Amino acid sequence: MTEVISTTIPGRPPASGGPGAGPGGAAPAAPPLQIVPLAGIPFVVAALVGLVVALAINKLWALDFFHVVSGALWTGIDLFLGFIIGPVLGRMSIPSRVEFSKRFMPKMVLLMPTLVITTMAAGWQLARHVGNLSAANPNHGWIVASFVVVGVMAIVALGILEPANLAVLFELRKPAPNGALIGKLMRRFIYTAGVTGAMQVATLVIMTKLASS
Numbered sequence: 001m002t003e004v005i006s007t008t009i010p011g012r013p014p015a016s017g018g019p020g021a022g023p024g025g026a027a028p029a030a031p032p033l034q035i036v037p038l039a040g041i042p043f044v045v046a047a048l049v050g051l052v053v054a055l056a057i058n059k060l061w062a063l064d065f066f067h068v069v070s071g072a073l074w075t076g077i078d079l080f081l082g083f084i085i086g087p088v089l090g091r092m093s094i095p096s097r098v099e100f101s102k103r104f105m106p107k108m109v110l111l112m113p114t115l116v117i118t119t120m121a122a123g124w125q126l127a128r129h130v131g132n133l134s135a136a137n138p139n140h141g142w143i144v145a146s147f148v149v150v151g152v153m154a155i156v157a158l159g160i161l162e163p164a165n166l167a168v169l170f171e172l173r174k175p176a177p178n179g180a181l182i183g184k185l186m187r188r189f190i191y192t193a194g195v196t197g198a199m200q201v202a203t204l205v206i207m208t209k210l211a212s213s
Contacts, residue, residue: 036109037106044110058129071200075204078194081190082198086193094179108165109165139210150203157196164188
């Protein structure tokens with residue numbers, strides 16, 4: 001007569017049955033991935049309301065605050081993604097990239113468009129407030145150059161980065177995500193962010209020139 005001995009490994013759930021197991025002993029299905037993290041929406045709303053107030057009162061300090069803080073965050077995040085996260089991601093296995101993307105990409109859906117909007121809106125109003133939009137102003141040429149650079153970065157951020165981000169998230173929601181495709185889209189997202197980060201160095205040169213003139 002043959003004896004069947006059941007063993008379990010400490011710290012590892014049993015293969016079937018047990019608490020939390022689904023029908024037939026299968027593990028419960030993971031909840032679907034949230035493309036837009038609902039917990040972040042109040043922060044976005046607060047930032048946009050603050051921006052509207054700053055534009056309405058048209059005070060130099062408030063406009064400076066939104067433009068400098070949002071622009072610095074936008075620049076720092078782009079540089080960090082392109083030159084720190086990018087090389088690290090390239091050396092990760094495909095399952096690791098998928099797991100990283102699940103936690104990272106939803107946050108970028110809200111963060112980057114918010115930074116782009118607040119930086120550009122506050123920057124335009126700030127230039128208006130100090131008179132740099134006038135063609136007779138000696139800083140007018142620098143302002144036009146900054147608008148061109150920031151405009152290109154905004155097109156890249158909203159026209160390339162955001163669609164790549166959403167494509168990753170929709171792929172991750174599938175029952176069997178394509179890890180190779182996710183890796184390709186993530187590389188596009190990360191390296192494009194690095195390019196825009198490098199372009200932001202030009203805006204830093206322009207902004208420091210304006211601040212010192």
